[in-house]
Amino acid sequence: MELTNLRLFHPKNTDMVYRQRQATPMKAPPTTLSKNLSRSAETLVATTRCGKEIKTRKARSTEQPSANLTKGALVLPSLGKWGDEDSLKSRSRNGSGSSRTGSVDRSTQGSTNNLNSDEDNINVVVRVRPVNDKELSLRERNMLEFPGKGQIICHGTASGQKPKLFSYNVVFEPAATQEDVLEYSGIKRLLEMAVEGFSCTAFCYGQTGSGKTHTLTGPPGLVESGASPHSPEHGLVVRSFVYLFQLIRDRPDCHFILKASFLEIYNEKVIDLLNPGSSRKPLQVRWSKESRSFYVENLFTVDCEQLDDLFAVLEEGMRNRSVGAHAMNAHSSRSHSLLSVRVRRDVRARDVACSTLGKINFVDLAGSELTKRTHSTGKTLEEANNINRSLMVLGYCIAQLSDGKKKGHIPYRDSKLTKLLADSLSGNGVTLMIACIAPTKSNLSETINTLRYAARAKKIKSKPIVKMDARDALILSLKREVEVLQAENDHLRSAIHVHSDYNADTFSQRNRSTPSIETNKLYQLPQSELVDLVQLHMAENSALRQENTELFVIRDQLLRDQELLSRENERLLKKLEDVNS
């Protein structure tokens, strides 16, 4: 070992080496993978077109999630802010921070602003619908106030009753437009994450007639009438589809496959809205051991190559959805609906072709109903009871999940709705809750219930994971480790100047035994060759780790020598000074 290569007698050197040691990256920064994935570009190449031909389709596909796609889940950190702070700041606001003439008000202490934490909270926004004609004719009082910073004040009905204050990430006041909801609810971030491989869910919750369906799909009949996609009345779903395709177009080097399904849960039965059949035969919800999640057996899924295909799915599903009239809403949804778009992306990362499987769900929950107010009887009453029961189970689950201390049983199995939302609520996905409320006095108690529900949901923590093919995930993580180890070893070698003893080339030759394979052919490799490849990567990995350990031992030894020598140096200098003096 050539100690002469080390400039040991300069005190600064010790410091430098020490600092370098501190700075040596032992692990890849957690965001590396997500950065790489998001940088890659993509092309849309779908398999089959659906166009407007859904009705003529007969084939069914099974929705059961593939085992190997979920086993390889990689935990990634939360990916960012909701909405766009700057554009919000530019909106008109009054002195207190609320937007009077504008209509969007955002909390400055939103719980989802932490860019670097592994955990995040469910993003909760509130949309307040305008006073409707009936309420106007009855001259109902407006009970809500918007002081700004994502806050809502509910005034009490009785005199002397204290107002209640609630705060959320964003509040959409009655004048907010559909475009505002797209821009500031955080849905754009959800779509971006779905493209990157996360499971994302946006759901609307609120009492009947509070504007859930309006928020998701616009006024009654709009989608079914085949309105132009540019209609300002379109809700979040159509706008999200447009944004999703924009994201895909922006990534021309990747290969995308989109698949959509649309179901409703009507009286605790799952009905396929894209293929209901004349008898509306219910589908079974089953548990998949491999993916450890619930799925709907035999659910019809449609390959969507173009934007029009997604519109057609939405149109068809909306036509088949169960809608009824009652005293509080002439077009009341009588079921919970779940529109799901799966986004498979084949991407090249770290020289490996891998696939991510993201998903965006739009859930339009049926509204909670006080049957006294809706005057429900017969069929509508049965529907209301089922709706209220499943919402109650959802409420229990949310309460359990939001209580950080309790780690008890979450009753997902108690309703079809919670079974299908389990994935989104349990924390592996990214979730946006849009709580819809009415501003008037007659709705106050339901409004407060919704706001409490939403406040509880806001406490639920999530830790999103990217789902990718298990084989891809393994190879990718091994490659990443190899890269990190190689970088670290190069750094160590240069830091300790031991080229003669620990020749980098020798190591490179020793370790780089893994053949450079044309990675886009990875899928065509037979199982046995894949096993060999993984074994080679593992061997390379362990050799590098060993080298790493050895280099650390050498460096520690050198540091000790250096310390002794510098002490000796100081002692001699002092002696020299003494002699001179």
Ligand SMILES: Nc1ncnc2c1ncn2[C@@H]1O[C@H](COP(=O)(O)OP(=O)(O)OP(=O)(O)O)[C@@H](O)[C@H]1O
């Ligand atoms: N922000 C809004 N702007 C204008 N109209 C709205 C708004 N929100 C709701 N509405 C109107 O109020 C009516 C009831 O809304 P909607 O059907 O969306 O309520 P809902 O919460 O889905 O009710 P349900 O649970 O009974 O299905 C509709 O005519 C809808 O167009």
